[in-house]
Amino acid sequence: MKEKEFVKEITNIEEDFAKWYTDIVLKAELADYTAVKGFITIRPYGYAIWENIQKYADKKFKEHGVRNLSMPVLIPESLLQKEKDHVEGFAPEVAWVTTGGGEELEERLCVRPTSETIFSTMYSKWLSSWRELPFLYNQWCNVLRWEKETRPFLRSREFLWQEGHTIHETAEEAKKFTLEMLEVYADIIENLLAIPVLKGKKTFTEQFAGADSTYTVETLMHDGRALQGGTSHYFGQNFTKPFDIKFQNREGKEEYAYQTSWGISTRLIGAVIMAHGDNRGLKLPPKVAPIQAVIVPVAMHKEGVKEKAEEVYKELLERYRVEIDLREQYSPGYKFNDWEMRGVPVRIELGPRDIENNKCVVVRRDNSEKIDISLDELNEKLGEILENIQKSMYEACAKRVKEKTTIAHNLEEFEENLKNNQGYVKTMWCGDAECEEKIHDLTGAKSRCIPFEQENLGDKCVCCGKPAKTMVVWGRQY
Amino acid sequence: MKEKEFVKEITNIEEDFAKWYTDIVLKAELADYTAVKGFITIRPYGYAIWENIQKYADKKFKEHGVRNLSMPVLIPESLLQKEKDHVEGFAPEVAWVTTGGGEELEERLCVRPTSETIFSTMYSKWLSSWRELPFLYNQWCNVLRWEKETRPFLRSREFLWQEGHTIHETAEEAKKFTLEMLEVYADIIENLLAIPVLKGKKTFTEQFAGADSTYTVETLMHDGRALQGGTSHYFGQNFTKPFDIKFQNREGKEEYAYQTSWGISTRLIGAVIMAHGDNRGLKLPPKVAPIQAVIVPVAMHKEGVKEKAEEVYKELLERYRVEIDLREQYSPGYKFNDWEMRGVPVRIELGPRDIENNKCVVVRRDNSEKIDISLDELNEKLGEILENIQKSMYEACAKRVKEKTTIAHNLEEFEENLKNNQGYVKTMWCGDAECEEKIHDLTGAKSRCIPFEQENLGDKCVCCGKPAKTMVVWGRQY
Numbered sequence: 020m021k022e023k024e025f026v027k028e029i030t031n032i033e034e035d036f037a038k039w040y041t042d043i044v045l046k047a048e049l050a051d052y053t054a055v056k057g058f059i060t061i062r063p064y065g066y067a068i069w070e071n072i073q074k075y076a077d078k079k080f081k082e083h084g085v086r087n088l089s090m091p092v093l094i095p096e097s098l099l100q101k102e103k104d105h106v107e108g109f110a111p112e113v114a115w116v117t118t119g120g121g122e123e124l125e126e127r128l129c130v131r132p133t134s135e136t137i138f139s140t141m142y143s144k145w146l147s148s149w150r151e152l153p154f155l156y157n158q159w160c161n162v163l164r165w166e167k168e169t170r171p172f173l174r175s176r177e178f179l180w181q182e183g184h185t186i187h188e189t190a191e192e193a194k195k196f197t198l199e200m201l202e203v204y205a206d207i208i209e210n211l212l213a214i215p216v217l218k219g220k221k222t223f224t225e226q227f228a229g230a231d232s233t234y235t236v237e238t239l240m241h242d243g244r245a246l247q248g249g250t251s252h253y254f255g256q257n258f259t260k261p262f263d264i265k266f267q268n269r270e271g272k273e274e275y276a277y278q279t280s281w282g283i284s285t286r287l288i289g290a291v292i293m294a295h296g297d298n299r300g301l302k303l304p305p306k307v308a309p310i311q312a313v314i315v316p317v318a319m320h321k322e323g324v325k326e327k328a329e330e331v332y333k334e335l336l337e338r339y340r341v342e343i344d345l346r347e348q349y350s351p352g353y354k355f356n357d358w359e360m361r362g363v364p365v366r367i368e369l370g371p372r373d374i375e376n377n378k379c380v381v382v383r384r385d386n387s388e389k390i391d392i393s394l395d396e397l398n399e400k401l402g403e404i405l406e407n408i409q410k411s412m413y414e415a416c417a418k419r420v421k422e423k424t425t426i427a428h429n430l431e432e433f434e435e436n437l438k439n440n441q442g443y444v445k446t447m448w449c450g451d452a453e454c455e456e457k458i459h460d461l462t463g464a465k466s467r468c469i470p471f472e473q474e475n476l477g478d479k480c481v482c483c484g485k486p487a488k489t490m491v492v493w494g495r496q497y
Numbered sequence: 498m499k500e501k502e503f504v505k506e507i508t509n510i511e512e513d514f515a516k517w518y519t520d521i522v523l524k525a526e527l528a529d530y531t532a533v534k535g536f537i538t539i540r541p542y543g544y545a546i547w548e549n550i551q552k553y554a555d556k557k558f559k560e561h562g563v564r565n566l567s568m569p570v571l572i573p574e575s576l577l578q579k580e581k582d583h584v585e586g587f588a589p590e591v592a593w594v595t596t597g598g599g600e601e602l603e604e605r606l607c608v609r610p611t612s613e614t615i616f617s618t619m620y621s622k623w624l625s626s627w628r629e630l631p632f633l634y635n636q637w638c639n640v641l642r643w644e645k646e647t648r649p650f651l652r653s654r655e656f657l658w659q660e661g662h663t664i665h666e667t668a669e670e671a672k673k674f675t676l677e678m679l680e681v682y683a684d685i686i687e688n689l690l691a692i693p694v695l696k697g698k699k700t701f702t703e704q705f706a707g708a709d710s711t712y713t714v715e716t717l718m719h720d721g722r723a724l725q726g727g728t729s730h731y732f733g734q735n736f737t738k739p740f741d742i743k744f745q746n747r748e749g750k751e752e753y754a755y756q757t758s759w760g761i762s763t764r765l766i767g768a769v770i771m772a773h774g775d776n777r778g779l780k781l782p783p784k785v786a787p788i789q790a791v792i793v794p795v796a797m798h799k800e801g802v803k804e805k806a807e808e809v810y811k812e813l814l815e816r817y818r819v820e821i822d823l824r825e826q827y828s829p830g831y832k833f834n835d836w837e838m839r840g841v842p843v844r845i846e847l848g849p850r851d852i853e854n855n856k857c858v859v860v861r862r863d864n865s866e867k868i869d870i871s872l873d874e875l876n877e878k879l880g881e882i883l884e885n886i887q888k889s890m891y892e893a894c895a896k897r898v899k900e901k902t903t904i905a906h907n908l909e910e911f912e913e914n915l916k917n918n919q920g921y922v923k924t925m926w927c928g929d930a931e932c933e934e935k936i937h938d939l940t941g942a943k944s945r946c947i948p949f950e951q952e953n954l955g956d957k958c959v960c961c962g963k964p965a966k967t968m969v970v971w972g973r974q975y
Contacts, residue, residue, distance in 0.1 A: 043610075052616070053569050054615070054618050055571050058569035061566055066564070066565050066567055069567075070565065086545070087539065087541065087545075088544045089544055089657060090531070090538050091531050091537070091770075093532070098532055100658045111599055111648055113597075114596065114598075116595075117595045119591075119593070119643040119654075120645065121643075127596075128557055137532070140531070141529065145529075150824075150826065158897045161570055167598065177570055178596075305944050311506055
């Protein structure tokens with residue numbers, strides 16, 4: 020009828036993980052390519068995952084006193100240039116608007132890659148006294164970064180995110196808030212997405228452009244590559260000075276405020292796919308799954324089956340995100356595969372014999388376990404099963420992180436570890452950026468972070484052998 | 498300390514309504530101007546109104562089976578040009594991205610002014626059989642329209658909105674859905690924002706670029722000017738043909754789908770300000786107010802006052818959106834004015850003598866009524882009072898619409914009516930666009946809509962005197 024780009028089947032996850040990933044994204048209808056190179060559309064099933072992340076995160080932010088607002092999507096070139104490191108970091112990857120309303124603009128405007136500069140300008144206008152502090156504001160929006168190589172969710176020229184920007188009276192308070200937001204991110208990723216995180220500080224090389232320090236929650240994917248889950252930055256007065264964000268302090272003197280920013284993005288959808296998926300497709304943690312359970316009637320043409328299925332559906336709907344599959348053109352077998360591929364945590368099979376025995380068969384997506392459950396108990400038991408799946412999925416990921424974390428005392432061990440068992444490599448480090456670069460050139464791994472939980476693995480840097488300052492975790496990354 | 502742009506006082510609403518409006522927007526901290534001409538920032542208090550609108554609307558959309566997704570913010574020029582009327586309508590007011598990642602683009606990309614073209618491209622890719630229909634998708638996003646004259650919320654180069662885009666198997670179903678969404682808009686504006694609407698069909702001249710028919714919910718502001726609250730468009734196959742959105746129908750034949758789109762925007766915040774405000778400032782309907790009640794302790798330094806106020810606050814917080822004003826640098830009188838200006842529906846005054854008598858004083862923002870309420874009954878009674886305010890505010894608006902609606906049988910009456918009592922003018926009309934133009938040139942009024950509820954006011958067109966086809970409502974507009 021017309022050219023279609025359906026994926027016929029899913030690539031084996033162990034053979035070609037990158038291809039497996041793209042297959043899942045397209046076939047489970049999470050996202051699709053568009054007419055604009057490097058830009059995707061997030062389809063309703065993928066977007067519903069994002070909505071669940073937003074809902075959970077937004078509630079947490081508000082519990083911390085954060086309020087949402089909306090800043091302009093376009094930033095004048097002169098504003099972007101006010102903070103030296105910041106413009107160096109972002110200018111190469113922005114998109115420029117040069118014409119508006121049929122006329123060439125006097126000054127070109129970039130589509131925001133991040134909004135430190137525009138928040139800072141408004142904060143300078145709004146702030147006058149210490150009594151007004153802190154400003155704890157956030158926006159949920161789209162940003163553009165003109166990446167050369169793009170992949171749906173992981174690296175896209177446009178992505179959706181939230182960017183929180185705060186200013187505080189003291190450095191201590193700002194630092195504390197930076198870490199509080201990092202804890203919120205850890206909570207989201209571990210408790211909602213069932214992915215364990217590694218918390219720590221980025222090395223100087225890996226810091227955000229313009230930050231004083233950057234903190235991160237790192238995650239490990241199925242193939243042993245790391246993915247940065249979210250970052251929280253402490254800026255000190257790096258922006259408040261050039262942007263003139265000052266206030267009258269308690270002593271009646273002028274002082275520059277202390278600033279933070281922090282963000283998570285639709286990248287997290289990519290993390291969910293790559294942390295949990297398997298050869299049958301997507302595997303969604305119940306708490307974030309748009310559909311937590313799907314009812315598939317078996318022998319739907321038999322008397323009373325459809326009616327009973329609909330009755331069960333309506334009851335469960337009051338408590339769970341549940342779907343019923345009444346499509347007539349597909350067999351139950353097809354439907355089982357289809358919903359497994361889409362990662363729905365629980366399938367409820369209901370056939371004539373089940374109905375006779377006032378029961379149904381509940382099938383778990385995570386471990387394929389089949390459980391007979393009385394229809395009278397289903398509403399109650401389903402909640403327990405979903406909680407159990409959430410817990411098991413987290414544990415499975417935590418087990419992988421443990422298996423894929425190794426220690427290296429020298430570069431040979433480092434290379435060997437990565438080759439045999441790609442994942443996190445823990446080493447001691449001298450603190451020198453040159454060693455980071457050398458390790459990257461040799462192994463392809465970058466420093467993930469200087470973990471908050473330090474261990475003493477020796478006293479020498481894994482690279483140069485000079486006295487070590489800290490323990491660092493390394494890994495190849497997305 | 499630094500240049501501030503505080504508004505010192507509010508302009509009289511009857512003397513200069515436009516200036517009064519800007520004063521409220523800035524002083525109540527709903528929005529602010531930014532470094533980019535024509536672009537505003539929506540501040541947290543204004544954004545919280547938008548969040549309440551979003552929450553209410555999104556729930557309604559989902560009850561109609563609509564699902565959210567995200568489409569790219571940039572649209573290639575060639576796509577925009579596919580539908581002739583559409584490009585003519587929008588091309589003059591778009592912003593063009595010409596450079597990305599340091600390189601000039603092969604084809605320039607516009608920042609979306611609306612997304613019919615990009616939705617249509619994806620729908621063409623996704624649709625194959627009648628079994629998949631309807632597609633009922635929506636996105637909450639930002640759009641850009643390079644307006645010459647801008648005003649916060651009402652006409653801004655960037656605004657936030659939702660745009661729903663659906664395709665259907667039959668024309669009837671699509672038309673029905675177009676009107677269902679119009680009813681959702683009427684519900685939002687009347688029940689959430691307490692503003693009565695006039696429902697009808699736009700004349701051909703006032704239709705959306707590329708639509709077959711446009712339906713509208715019109716509202717009337719304090720000064721008698723009309724504001725379009727939301728529109729819902731039926732496209733027929735105007736886009737599905739050039740964009741090749743076809744499917745195999747029930748007879749196994751190829752057919753083009755039938756399409757709709759519909760949107761409401763942050764303009765509605767402007768409507769709330771201008772429909773309800775008065776000389777003391779903003780007046781927010783309780784259902785959409787970010788703060789429904791504010792507790793202002795009186796003689797806060799006296800023993801037990803602050804503690805009791807906090808106790809009441811905590812109790813109310815479980816059921817209402819409530820705030821407590823414990824600022825020490827301001828007097829109760831200042832606080833009363835401040836919260837009135839910010840439109841908070843209810844103020845709760847609590848002083849030492851009130852506490853002695855186990856009561857408080859509740860002051861209504863809408864009619865200044867003061868009510869003594871026992872602290873034991875406050876939690877219950879507050880709900881009733883808020884409901885009552887919501888109802889009264891709607892009725893006050895409805896009364897104004899009634900007073901400001903006149904009938905005209907000829908152009909002299911038309912001009913006279915508008916001069917004496919600006920508002921809606923009802924007339925009969927021949928259906929000719931020339932008469933619309935003549936009326937606009939003469940009176941400044943445009944056709945608001947052909948109301949669903951028709952009345953017979955005679956048999957001649959108000960303008961040319963030829964046989965009339967329909968009754969039309971006219972008005973000067975925002």
